[in-house]
Amino acid sequence: MKLEVNRHSATPIAQQVEAGIRAWIEVHGAGGGRRLPSIRHLATTHHISRNAVIEAYERLVASGLVRSRPGSGFYVADSAAALVSQPAATSGLEEVTNGLWGLFSANEHTLKLGCGWLPSDWREGDDLTHAIRQVARKSRSGIFEYSTPQGPQDLRGLIQERLRPLAITADAQQIVMTGGGSHSLDLLVRMLLEPGDVVFVESPGYYNLFGLLHLQRIRVIGVPRLADGPDIERLEVLLAQHRPKLFYINSVFHNPTGSTLTPAVAHRVLQLAELHDLQIIEDDIYADFQHTPTTRLAALDGLNRVFYLGSFSKSLSSSLRVGFIAAPPEQVQRLVDIKMLTSISASRFAEQVVTTLLQNGSYRKLIERLRIKLANQMAVALTMLKNAGWEVYTQPAGGMFVGKTTGSNYP
């Protein structure tokens, strides 16, 4: 590999190396598994510092284009195919999931970047334990029976109430309970897309979704994520080139940049969606960490072409597996059918535990405490990053993510 490196350019060497490797992958094929030159080799042959190469590789790894295999070197990731806009390959899924997999098996001392999990010592057990014991004691159907196809009516009513402050007017009949955010995404991908369809995602974005789309043989195109939401200019250009069926957006406290959609960008996104007959998945699983509600696509659109996703995995418990979709009314029945065919039902027990915590007010108090804690820790993290000379992508108003523009992704 021979990269063009200009020592007199205003562009830092690391960024030139990154761009060079990215271009090389696009030209030489992004099928995955191909080994890339070692740090030492690139530094020596190009007469540049090893730190510049390390930084370039770390950025490529963070972007999902390159995979690091400890003790062995760097390889083109299988997910690279999706990221450079070619039809997704159908094999080698293990490559896509390896990164995540490691983190799921990792111990509590591993820093789990991009995962959006609360530290285990932040988890407050008392209310949850109490609710679990209460359901176990009081509800025979809760511990034994399948849930109803759409999920319990009372729980959907409580979620309807929770969406009201976000100005999302969803009837309980429009809400379908699921087994968490990933399950929601899977149901929607199966309902809305065919193999070969084009989907726009935000770049950087949610890694596991790229793998899911790859599994379903969807063509994935990345739209750059800016501090105020997706890059509208770029979105317009891409819409002129492609005919996507769907756009996936993480509106608030975006993973991994921490940025939040502004009203103006939300409005433009919906105008373009209307013009190009595009459906939207608004993934809002970090919603409960937000103190003062900001604009949601689902609120502007009135759940017309937007499917809105929520979850209790990030705030309350990742173990219970409870999430939901608020859907356009005419899509609900088909969504429920696909849910039944593929899983029969969600866990009635878990749903009743969440219902209990929503009803008795514990959940509201829990997330109020979490918001304050997260805001405090975000301030500390931003100060530390600033002192270490790192530039951040945006100053998040809350949530769990802060993105960087330079420096290492690793501690």
Next chain:
Amino acid sequence: MKLEVNRHSATPIAQQVEAGIRAWIEVHGAGGGRRLPSIRHLATTHHISRNAVIEAYERLVASGLVRSRPGSGFYVADSAAALVSQPAATSGLEEVTNGLWGLFSANEHTLKLGCGWLPSDWREGDDLTHAIRQVARKSRSGIFEYSTPQGPQDLRGLIQERLRPLAITADAQQIVMTGGGSHSLDLLVRMLLEPGDVVFVESPGYYNLFGLLHLQRIRVIGVPRLADGPDIERLEVLLAQHRPKLFYINSVFHNPTGSTLTPAVAHRVLQLAELHDLQIIEDDIYADFQHTPTTRLAALDGLNRVFYLGSFSKSLSSSLRVGFIAAPPEQVQRLVDIKMLTSISASRFAEQVVTTLLQNGSYRKLIERLRIKLANQMAVALTMLKNAGWEVYTQPAGGMFVGKTTGSNYP
């Protein structure tokens, strides 16, 4: 519709009418939604009794070919397309699931035929409640964290032990925890099949699977289920005509006939599978109701081309959503990858509750009591059916199902 009815034939009129309507659907297209003649119309125009027409329609409804809409009449079911061996259509899933749906929303007084659910007053709450409280009290990770990708090691070890009396030698590394039997089926269908592939199923068979295969655009061919397992002669004929990738078999206490696979048929099925390079899903979710183990395909085959499915939904709790797949070793990683991409993880809490009950011996005692109860009730049911003049398909040795050859499917 003009049916051939021969009053002097040895074949009962009802069966002639059934065969006639079935042929009519095959000839006129099984796209679904088409209205069929009323009971009165058919009886009048063919000079036959209304009871014969009613019985024919009831058998067609039970087979999934025809759908009854109360107050409106009979219609070709959308699932009919799959049942008459044409490529599955892609719309109208709601038709496939309507039957099941009603039962999930029905109250406790509705007789839920073909569902395999224990009556709610048979459910014993004490041990389960105790285990739930114990996990809630003792395990922070149990109530809060995602599970591991494959499921907890200790639980998989306990399942390995439970498979030993069935002569299934699966290492814990070959076992993947899932969110129940339907989730297991969905994962395997996605891993093993492409749209347009052919799958053999038993006929009659598990209704929800037909809908799932329909959703995934799989071509479904029915192999008649006899009292000793699938009809081997017919299987050989069908294998000469089609190139199926997969054969789905409910080996023990088959839903809905109650029949159990014999060793000789199991052996022949595996020989044919070898010859035609066919993979097999052995759905054994009623295994724990069997007192004396009989031959399993997974035992003969050594988990080479057989995927073995188990579940705790039928015996312990349908609410917790815990099942498993024992898979050929080289297929495990990909199965886990697809599980992660589509649902991230199963419920660690539910898995720990099941682990607790397996470890402390409560589960073993629970299913021993259930086996005795089911055997007693089966004897009572068989006597009642005999006294009512009904002929049963086979005399089940246990389990929850008894099939009929004549008479009504409704109480």
